[in-house]
Amino acid sequence: MSGSGAGGGTGIGIGSGLWAGGFERCMGVGGVAVFPADTVYGLACDVQNRVAVERLYVLKGRRLDKPSAVMFFDLELALAALAELGPRTRAALERLLPGAVTVLLPNPAGRFPLACGADPSTLGLRVPRVPGLEGVRWPVLQSSANRTGGPDARRLDDVPAAIRRAAELVIDGGELPGTPSTVVDLRGYEDGGGWTIVRAGGLPVSDLKGALEWQFHFDPSSYMEMIRSEIPVYDAFQDQLAQASGSAARRVLELGTGTGETAARLLERHPEAVLVGVDASATMLAAAAARLPAARVDLRVGAIEEPLPEGPFDLVASALCVHHLRDAEKRELFSRVRRALASGGRFVLADVIVPADRAKASTPLSPGFDHPSPLDDQLRWLAETGFQARVTWQHGDLAVVAAHAPAVGLPWTPRTRRRPG
Numbered sequence: 134m135s136g137s138g139a140g141g142g143t144g145i146g147i148g149s150g151l152w153a154g155g156f157e158r159c160m161g162v163g164g165v166a167v168f169p170a171d172t173v174y175g176l177a178c179d180v181q182n183r184v185a186v187e188r189l190y191v192l193k194g195r196r197l198d199k200p201s202a203v204m205f206f207d208l209e210l211a212l213a214a215l216a217e218l219g220p221r222t223r224a225a226l227e228r229l230l231p232g233a234v235t236v237l238l239p240n241p242a243g244r245f246p247l248a249c250g251a252d253p254s255t256l257g258l259r260v261p262r263v264p265g266l267e268g269v270r271w272p273v274l275q276s277s278a279n280r281t282g283g284p285d286a287r288r289l290d291d292v293p294a295a296i297r298r299a300a301e302l303v304i305d306g307g308e309l310p311g312t313p314s315t316v317v318d319l320r321g322y323e324d325g326g327g328w329t330i331v332r333a334g335g336l337p338v339s340d341l342k343g344a345l346e347w348q349f350h351f352d353p354s355s356y357m358e359m360i361r362s363e364i365p366v367y368d369a370f371q372d373q374l375a376q377a378s379g380s381a382a383r384r385v386l387e388l389g390t391g392t393g394e395t396a397a398r399l400l401e402r403h404p405e406a407v408l409v410g411v412d413a414s415a416t417m418l419a420a421a422a423a424r425l426p427a428a429r430v431d432l433r434v435g436a437i438e439e440p441l442p443e444g445p446f447d448l449v450a451s452a453l454c455v456h457h458l459r460d461a462e463k464r465e466l467f468s469r470v471r472r473a474l475a476s477g478g479r480f481v482l483a484d485v486i487v488p489a490d491r492a493k494a495s496t497p498l499s500p501g502f503d504h505p506s507p508l509d510d511q512l513r514w515l516a517e518t519g520f521q522a523r524v525t526w527q528h529g530d531l532a533v534v535a536a537h538a539p540a541v542g543l544p545w546t547p548r549t550r551r552r553p554g
Contacts, residue, residue: 150206150267152304159302160271165189167278167292169306171261172233172314172335174278174286176296177204179271186247186274192296195281200250202235202257204275206266211258214272217242219323220438221413227459228344228502229317230260233310233335237318248274259314265306277313287311310335317341326413343499353392353420360453363497366528371395373526374452374483375402377535382406382447386473388437389454393421395483399450400429409442411435437466445475452483456505463506464514471518477540480520483533486511494530508532 152168156177159166163185166177176192178185180203190197205211208230212223218238226236240249240256249256259275277285278292286292289305297303315334321327328345330338361367375398382403387396390410400408408425410432412418418432425432433442437454449470455463470480485496485505498505508524512534515522520536527533 150263150265150269152265153206153268155302156266156269156304157271160273162301164301165192165299166302166304167289167297167300168266168302168304169263169289169309170259170275170314171231171263171310172285172312173309174289174292174306175204175275176278176300177273177275180245180248180274183247189274189276192299193276193279193281195276198251200252200255200257201248201274201276202259203245203248204259204261204273206260206263206269208260210270210272211260215244215256215258221326221436222319222323224436224438225319225322225345226258226260229336229341231262232340233261233312233314234341235259235314235316237316237320237331239320239323245272245274255320257316261314263306265304285311285313315341317345319345343502353417356392356417356420357394364531366531370483370526370528370531370533371398371452373533374450374481375399377481377483377525377533378402378448378450379479379535382479384444384446384448384475385409386442386444386446386449387411388441388449388451390421390432391417391453393425395450395452396421396425396430399448400425403448406448407431409433409446411437411442413437438462441469441473444473445478446473447475447478448481449474449478450481450483453485455482456485456503459504460506460510463511464518467511467514467518467520471520471538474538476538478538480515480536480538481533482511482536483531485530486532488530496530505530508534 156166160179163179163182165185165188168175168177176189178189236258238256238258240254243253245256246253278296279286280293288308312335315336316332318329318331371394374395378399383405385399385403385406385408387408387410390396390412396408396410400406408430410421410430413436415434418434422432455466458466474480486508487505488494512522515536520538522534522536525533525535
């Protein structure tokens with residue numbers, strides 16, 4: 134079966150893209166497809182079908198011990214299939230994909246062995262942006278549509294005729310960019326944020342750095358100058374956070390410690406407190422350690438998506454950190470914070486929000502990295518988690534929220550209170 138041009142494919146099945154139905158049927162019968170990716174033309178087959186995989190390799194003239202990539206057409210399906218990935222790596226994939234990049238990942242569960250070649254501990258993952266294949270739910274083994282060592286195919290006519298004749302499905306997507314995907318190694322990213330480019334390609338290095346180093350690229354020596362230029366009310370914002378934290382806390386957890394600006398204020402306001410600070414950047418934490426009293430702080434490199442340090446804590450605080458999380462991740466974090474707090478403890482959230490009047494939004498944001506949520510939504514999530522939450526300060530798209538964990542034995546009624554902004 135074959136398809137060409139805008140009307141290519143063999144009909145629409147459960148997928149929503151123009152070619153999705155025919156593509157899935159081809160995979161289902163063990164066929165090989167020639168298809169347009171977002172880079173060059175590719176070959177695809179069912180990643181679990183050994184006969185189909187061997188046939189694809191024969192068409193390419195490729196040895197079976199050489200790896201290919203497993204391709205998904207939906208990022209959520211990919212993440213669900215790779216449940217063992219750590220939170221830092223998952224967050225990086227959400228920033229990178231879909232796009233013109235192949236990611237090398239650790240594969241401790243030995244998933245998709247036919248795509249791994251001689252190294253089952255490493256898995257190549259690709260999630261392209263191909264509108265005609267939107268809705269495809271079938272993971273495939275994918276490789277470029279050429280003979281091994283041959284030129285990449287920008288146009289369908291560039292695919293070797295023998296491969297086109299042998300494929301069960303041929304989709305003509307017109308002329309493509311013609312540059313293969315960038316290959317980036319993230320196998321060490323979870324532990325220390327390390328990554329390397331294995332092959333330059335369709336995704337610019339600047340985009341890679343933006344996606345993978347967004348938590349690590351700040352220069353501690355210039356960070357405060359940058360923040361104060363972007364947020365003119367930064368010091369008032371920090372003072373309001375400290376004021377909302379109450380008094381007499383003895384054990385404090387701070388999420389997103391950075392250079393220690395918030396931690397210094399909290400330690401001053403709570404003179405008997407010991408603070409555990411978590412941040413993804415070792416460089417920023419080193420700057421914090423240089424200014425904070427060593428006997429009163431325990432600074433740890435980690436992501437807030439990871440399990441929190443063991444509680445209970447009298448106070449959990451976070452400034453300009455939680456907005457990096459998506460909505461579902463914020464809700465999950467609020468639940469973990471609630472469990473980490475002592476009875477009667479307090480959570481102070483100071484962050485960028487989506488204001489009711491979007492014209493009041495002025496804080497610079499990085500698309501794909503920053504995910505502020507409406508204040509009312511966050512108040513509702515806090516209440517659903519068991520907090521009594523109220524807004525103590527708001528200025529444009531910045532807000533400070535104090536959320537109390539009711540003391541054990543006291544009646545509690547879910548409620549949220551807002552102070553006029």
